[in-house]
Amino acid sequence: MVGLKPSDVPPPLGVKMxxxxxxxxxxxxxxxxxxxxKVRLQIQGEKNAVKGIRYRGVFGTISTMIRTEGPRSLYNGLVAGLQRQMCFASVRIGLYDNVKNFYTGGKDSNVLVRILAGCTTGAMAVSFAQPTDVVKVRFQAQMNLDGVARRYSGTMQAYKHIYQNEGFRGLWKGTLPNITRNALVNCTELVTYDLIKEAILRHKLMSDNLPCHFVSAxxxxxxxTVIASPVDVVKTRYMNSPPGQYKSAINCAWTMLTKEGPTAFYKGFVPSFLRLGSWNIVMFVSFEQIKRAMMITRKKIDANQ
Structure with a gap:
């Protein structure tokens, strides 16, 4: 990311990933x-939703889930989520600077090049992480209620069950809307962070420290969230749908538009922003600190050799 002084040595690819x-x-x-x-709010209105349970707002949803399913339900799909991040974020964020430099030949990059680099790494990451995303979404949508059949009992069982019943296409279900969504998210997230951070440092409003990272994130x-929310809702609905409910992601979007109206594409916007905003803050702050710590450790090891 931005913020390195001319005298700084850029972190190697392995450190960034x-x-x-x-x-x-x-x-x-x-x-x-x-x-x-966010996922529960996005799928609300689906025909396979449990009747009698209505979610209202992010904190109302969390409260309802704790009351009806217990606190552990809030972390349904966490294992798949962590698996997703290890192979997804390492590619889309870790490779961003390298792809950006590849497009420019090491020269200063403009906004269009940064957008292209963000779209590229976002699309690349989906090709690796799509099965983990499918499992994560389905676990988050799954309700832990008495009398309600659970689709999956564990992460590995979910991968196996999806493959056996839906084939490889099931594991890569929703790849197109996910590529679209993550290309949008990645280029918007990284480019916006880059530009805000550069502006803050250029105008000397803050130094390259935690408050600067917080504001940028x-x-x-x-x-x-504003740009990616419609695609994110379609992606979630399509990934979570049983076979045959939608012919394609486009059909899913059209069904949402005709049956629920344009506002359906912004279902779960508040939790999306709360989640994505807080996620960005924690991720970028952690990323900057972990990267620096790894570089310091690496320099110490090199000095002692």
Whole structure:
């Protein structure tokens, strides 16, 4: 990311990828209940939803889930979520600077190049992490209620069950809307963070420290939520749907539009922003600190050799 002084040595690719994966896991563990609430709000209105349970707002959803299913339900799918981040964030965030430099030949990059780099790494990451995303979403949508059949009993069983019943296509279900969503999220998130941080440092409003990272991450989270929310809702609905409910992601979007209206695409916006905003803050702050710590450790090891 931005913020390196000319005299600084850029972190090697391995450090950036490991730092990004670790930071994303930290962010997921902190914000996972918000993500689960977002998923429940997004799928509300589906024909396979449990009758009699109505979610209202992010904190109302969390409260209802705790009351009806217990606190552990807020972390349904966490294992798959951490698996997703380790292979997803390490690619989309860790490779961003390298892809950006590849497109420019090491020269200064403009906004269009940064957007292209963000879209590229976001799309690349989906191709690796899609099965983990499918399992995570389905676990988050699954209710832990007496008398309600559970689709899956464990993470590995979920991968096996989806493969046996839906084939490889089931594990990669929703890849197109997920690529679209993550290309949008990644380029918006990283480019906005880059631009805000650069502006703060250029105008000397703050130094390259935690408050600067906090403000940059918060701004990136809000902008990203506004742009990516419609695609995110379609992705969640389509991934969670049983076979045959929708012909395609486009059909899912059209069904939502005709049956529920345009506002359906912004279902769960508040939890999406709370989750994505807080996720960005935790992730980028952790990423910057872990990356620096790894670089300091690496320099000490090199000095002692």
């Amino acid at each position: 490991a730092s990004a994966g670790a930071a994303a896991c930290v962010a997921d563990m902190v914000t996972f209940p918000l993500d689960t609430a 918060f701004g990136a989270g809000f902008v990203t």
